Amino acid sequence: MQNEMIDRPLDRPPERYGSQGPSRRKRRLIVIAATVLVVALGVAIAAVAFTRLGSADVKGELGGYRVVDPGTVEVTVSVTRDDPSAPVVCIVRARSYDGDEVGRRELLVAPSPAKTVQVKTVVKTSAPAVVGDVYGCGSDVPEYLVGPS
Known part of the structure; x- marks a missing residue:
């Protein structure tokens, strides 16, 4: 019985504590999506900088x-x-x-x-x-x- 309580998250009444945040899986997906977005933005900025500031003629x-x-x-x-x-x-x-x-x-x-x-x-x-x-x-x-x- 004690093992079962450790693995299961506590249910807190939302009226008293507010709604619970996103689950661990959703948070992980948000972090991965944000990381992919930042990397893509960095690559785009680097490409524009290279074409404008790259080797001049x-x-x-x-x-x-x-x-x-x-x-x-x-x-x-x-x-x-x-x-x-x-x-x-x-x-x-x-x-x-x-x-x-x-x-x-x-x-x-x-x-x-x-x-x-x-x-x-x-x-x-x-x-x-x-x-x-x-x-x-x-x-x-x-x-x-x-x-x-």
């Missing part, structure tokens, strides 16, 4: 910079692209001592036979600059940079 790296005077910085960019026959655009900028952007310029990189090319440009600044850098490069070249076809 254009990569621009800072080759060097030279502060010409307080209002001018010369920036050298090393541009690598999957399709060197297509023009690309890079955004280069100058930054002040405190990190603020004080100058910016869009740079058209013309088609070339080489996959990697180095280009130089001059960035005019609104305040004294201490460094030049590459903000980024892309293959979506604005119409005003290439001119009419």
